[in-house]
Amino acid sequence: MNALYKLMMIAILLLNLNGLMAQEIYAGRYKAIFKEPPQKVPTAKTPDGPLAGNGDIGLTMGGTADQIRFFIGKNDFWRAYPVYPGGGIAFPGSLEFDIPALQGGTFYAEQHLDKADIEAVFKKEHLKLNLNAFVTARQNTIVFELETNQPISLKLKLKAAEGNTAVTAAGQSDEVYWVSRSFEHSPLLEWPAHIAMALKTIPAVTDFSGEITLYPGKKKVFALTVFSNQDCPDWKERTIAEAKQINAPEIIKMKLAHQDWWASFWKASNVRIGDTLLEKYYYASQYLFACSSRGDKFAPGIWGPFITRDSSAWGGDYHLNYNYQAPYWAAYSSNHIDLTANFDQPLLDYMEKGKNHARELLGIRGIYYPVGIGPKGLVTTRWPLSPDEMEKRYATRENTIDGGYKFLGQKINAVFSVSNMLMRFYSTYDQNYALKVYPYLLECADFWEDYLKLENGKYVIYMDHYGEVMPNLRNKGQWRNQLGDFNSTLSLGLVKMLFKGLVDMSVFLKKDGQRQAKWMDIRDHISSFPLGVIQGRQSLKSVERSPSEWHQGVMGLARVSIHGLVLPSGVCGPVTDPVFNQILLNDVAHWKDKINDPADWGNTLGNGIETCFPAAVRVGYPADEIIKYLKARIAKQSYPNLWITAEGGGIETLSAVPLAINEMLLQSYEGLIRIFPNWNKNKDASFEKLRAYGAFTISSKLKNGQILYVNISSEKGRNCILENPWPGQKVRVYRNGKKAEILSGKRFNLKTFAGEKISLNI
Structure with missing residues (x-):
C-alpha cells in the first residue's frame, strides 16, 4: 500500500505541476511560523497555535515535540443550555501523539495559507519527525501524515472531552477506533447534541492501545472522521462507516479536492499593495475566516471552530451587539459571498421567540432579541437560574430582570444584524436572498414603528442604551440609576439604516408599497445625530442625554457610535453629508490626542480594531497614518498564527485588515463607486x-x-x-x-x- 500511495502521489504531483506553475496563489507568499510550542492551548479564548479548518471543523495544534496535541472543534456541536458558563459551543475532544523519544526536542511548525495545512518538524539530535495536517475542504475528515528518518514509536490517544453533564463512549469496529460525546436528558437543554470521531490509520492497525512504530521512508497516515447529529441522524454509524472507507487512493482524492477548493477561494479576489506586513495579515485574516465559516454549515461563534475546552468565554455564542456580525464584514467586498450564507439562519430561527419577547416584555409588535443567542432558536444569555449564583456573579439576587434574559438595556440586538443582510443584498441584488431575509426586516420595522416616539416632528428613541447596562461586581448590583439614554447615536444610526434599506429592498421586490411612505418618513425624520463642543470645535456626542456618566461623557467618534453611523450601518460618509463627515473626520484626527501608545489608536486594544480602522478609512483620514497605527496595533497584540487578538472578542478581528485595505482601494457603500x-x-x-x-x-x-x-x-x-x-x-x-x-x-x-x-x- 505504501508503494502504491507513493506512486499515485508522484503521478498526481506531475499532473498538477503545469497548473501550479501557470498560476501562482498570491497568498502562498505568506505563512505563519512557530518556533516554540503554543502557550495558549487550551484556552477559553483565542488559541495561539497553528490552525486549520474547513468552515465547520476546526483544528488547533498544541503540545510539545514529545506530546503533540490536536484539539478538534465543530461549529454545530453545542450544549444547548441557556446559561454560560456551562452552555454554549462545546468541545468534542482531541487526538494526541505521545512520542517519548522526542522529549526535550525542538518544535517548529508552519501554517500555510495557500494549501490550508499545518506542516511541522520535530527534532532531537539526529532524530527528525515530519508532520502534515489538514482539514479536508470538502469532507468531514482531518488528515495527519507522519514521516520519520529513524524508527520511532508513538502512542495514539483519541479522546472525547468529559464533564459538563456529557455522556461519552468509545469502541472499535474492525480497523476503526471511535469515541463519542453527547448532551441529552439534562434539564433545560433545548435539543440533544451528539458527536462522533472515528480514527483509521493507513496502513491499518488494529491495536490502538499499544505502540505504533514509524519506519524511515514509510509514511503513516491517520484519518479522523467527524460527524454530529446536526450533519445526519445516523451520526455515529456514518462516522464509522466513512472512516472505514478511507484508504490511500481516497486520501489522494481528498487532498486534490482540498487543494481545488482553496485554489478557487484564492482566485475570488486579490490585492497587491507593496506592503508585505499588511499583505500577510490581509491574507491570513481571509484564511482564518475561511477556516471558520462555510455558507452551508452552522455559523461560527465568537471563537469560530477553534474550541479547545468547554465553557469558552461568553459561551462562544452569537453575541448580537457587534461580535457576531463583525467577522463577515470583509467577506462582502472581498467577493467571498459564499462564506456569508450561514449568517442569517440563527436570526431567522429566533424570530418566534423574539416576537414573544417584544409582546410580553414591551407590549409591542416585532422582534426583540437578547444580547446572545445560539443556533436553532437557542438563547444563551439567561441570567443565572438561582439567586445565589446571581449574587455571586453579579452582586444582586435579582435573576428575573427582563424576564430572566440579558437584554442589557439595549433594543438594537435584532436590528444590528440587518446591517449584514443589507451588505449582502446591495453587493449581490440576489432576489432569492432578499426574499429570505425580507420578513426579518419587516419584523424589525414593526418593532421600531411601535417603539419610536414622534416629538416635534422628529422620531426619538428612549431607553436604548449606548453601551451595556447591567448589574455587576464593580457597581455592586446597583445599575438601574444608569438607565435612561435618550437618542443614542448607535440606535439612531441603526434605525435609519433599517428604514433606508427596507425601502430599497421593498422597491426591489415590489412589496409593501403602501408602507413605504411611513418608512421614508422615519428615515428622513429620525432625530439628528447629537453634537457637542469640545476644545472649541464641534464633535459627536454618544447620546443626546443620559444619567450614565460614561455614556454622557463619550465625546467624539468612537467604536460604538461608529457602528450606528459609519460601519456597518453606512448611513454617513463624505458623499452622503460632507459637512457632517468633516466633523467625524476631525474627531478621528484627535484620536491620537488620547493615547500614549500608538497601538491603542482608536482605543482598540480591548475591542474595535475591525470597526475603527475601516471607519477611519471611510471618513477620509489619511491612509498612510491609518497604516502606521494599524501596524503598531498588529505588533502589539497578535499571535504567531497571525490572528490579531482583542480582549473582548475572537474572529471579529479577522475583518479588520481586509476591510480597511479594501475600503482604501474601492468604496461603494454610499451609492457611488470610488x-x-x-x-x-x-x-x-x-x-x-x-x-x-x-x-x-x-x-x-x-x-x-x-x-x-x-x-x-x-x-x-x-x-x-x-x-x-x-x-x-x-x-x-x-x-x-x-x-x-x-x-x-x-x-x-x-x-x-x-x-x-x-x-x-x-
Whole structure:
C-alpha cells in the first residue's frame, strides 16, 4: 500500500505541476511560523497555535515535540443550555501523539495559507519527525501524515472531552477506533447534541492501545472522521462507516479536492499593495475566516471552530451587539459571498421567540432579541437560574430582570444584524436572498414603528442604551440609576439604516408599497445625530442625554457610535453629508490626542480594531497614518498564527485588515463607486475582483501615480454610478472588448447589462 500511495502521489504531483506553475496563489507568499510550542492551548479564548479548518471543523495544534496535541472543534456541536458558563459551543475532544523519544526536542511548525495545512518538524539530535495536517475542504475528515528518518514509536490517544453533564463512549469496529460525546436528558437543554470521531490509520492497525512504530521512508497516515447529529441522524454509524472507507487512493482524492477548493477561494479576489506586513495579515485574516465559516454549515461563534475546552468565554455564542456580525464584514467586498450564507439562519430561527419577547416584555409588535443567542432558536444569555449564583456573579439576587434574559438595556440586538443582510443584498441584488431575509426586516420595522416616539416632528428613541447596562461586581448590583439614554447615536444610526434599506429592498421586490411612505418618513425624520463642543470645535456626542456618566461623557467618534453611523450601518460618509463627515473626520484626527501608545489608536486594544480602522478609512483620514497605527496595533497584540487578538472578542478581528485595505482601494457603500478613494497615489497598488454595491466586481491598477484601467463586471445589469477615476479627463469605455462611448464629468452613470464586461481608461 505504501508503494502504491507513493506512486499515485508522484503521478498526481506531475499532473498538477503545469497548473501550479501557470498560476501562482498570491497568498502562498505568506505563512505563519512557530518556533516554540503554543502557550495558549487550551484556552477559553483565542488559541495561539497553528490552525486549520474547513468552515465547520476546526483544528488547533498544541503540545510539545514529545506530546503533540490536536484539539478538534465543530461549529454545530453545542450544549444547548441557556446559561454560560456551562452552555454554549462545546468541545468534542482531541487526538494526541505521545512520542517519548522526542522529549526535550525542538518544535517548529508552519501554517500555510495557500494549501490550508499545518506542516511541522520535530527534532532531537539526529532524530527528525515530519508532520502534515489538514482539514479536508470538502469532507468531514482531518488528515495527519507522519514521516520519520529513524524508527520511532508513538502512542495514539483519541479522546472525547468529559464533564459538563456529557455522556461519552468509545469502541472499535474492525480497523476503526471511535469515541463519542453527547448532551441529552439534562434539564433545560433545548435539543440533544451528539458527536462522533472515528480514527483509521493507513496502513491499518488494529491495536490502538499499544505502540505504533514509524519506519524511515514509510509514511503513516491517520484519518479522523467527524460527524454530529446536526450533519445526519445516523451520526455515529456514518462516522464509522466513512472512516472505514478511507484508504490511500481516497486520501489522494481528498487532498486534490482540498487543494481545488482553496485554489478557487484564492482566485475570488486579490490585492497587491507593496506592503508585505499588511499583505500577510490581509491574507491570513481571509484564511482564518475561511477556516471558520462555510455558507452551508452552522455559523461560527465568537471563537469560530477553534474550541479547545468547554465553557469558552461568553459561551462562544452569537453575541448580537457587534461580535457576531463583525467577522463577515470583509467577506462582502472581498467577493467571498459564499462564506456569508450561514449568517442569517440563527436570526431567522429566533424570530418566534423574539416576537414573544417584544409582546410580553414591551407590549409591542416585532422582534426583540437578547444580547446572545445560539443556533436553532437557542438563547444563551439567561441570567443565572438561582439567586445565589446571581449574587455571586453579579452582586444582586435579582435573576428575573427582563424576564430572566440579558437584554442589557439595549433594543438594537435584532436590528444590528440587518446591517449584514443589507451588505449582502446591495453587493449581490440576489432576489432569492432578499426574499429570505425580507420578513426579518419587516419584523424589525414593526418593532421600531411601535417603539419610536414622534416629538416635534422628529422620531426619538428612549431607553436604548449606548453601551451595556447591567448589574455587576464593580457597581455592586446597583445599575438601574444608569438607565435612561435618550437618542443614542448607535440606535439612531441603526434605525435609519433599517428604514433606508427596507425601502430599497421593498422597491426591489415590489412589496409593501403602501408602507413605504411611513418608512421614508422615519428615515428622513429620525432625530439628528447629537453634537457637542469640545476644545472649541464641534464633535459627536454618544447620546443626546443620559444619567450614565460614561455614556454622557463619550465625546467624539468612537467604536460604538461608529457602528450606528459609519460601519456597518453606512448611513454617513463624505458623499452622503460632507459637512457632517468633516466633523467625524476631525474627531478621528484627535484620536491620537488620547493615547500614549500608538497601538491603542482608536482605543482598540480591548475591542474595535475591525470597526475603527475601516471607519477611519471611510471618513477620509489619511491612509498612510491609518497604516502606521494599524501596524503598531498588529505588533502589539497578535499571535504567531497571525490572528490579531482583542480582549473582548475572537474572529471579529479577522475583518479588520481586509476591510480597511479594501475600503482604501474601492468604496461603494454610499451609492457611488470610488476607485482608490483613500490611498496614497504615490504608492503602486492593484486589486482584482473586489465586490462593489450594485452587484459589480471591479479590478484596477495604480502605477507611478496613474490609474491604468478600471475593469467592471456587471452581474445583474444595474446602473453603475462611478466617480471619474481620472478627474478632469475624458474616458474611453469598452464594452465586452469593443469600443463604446466616451465619457466626461465628475461622475458617470453607466448603464449595464447582466454579464457585461466594461473597461475604462484614458
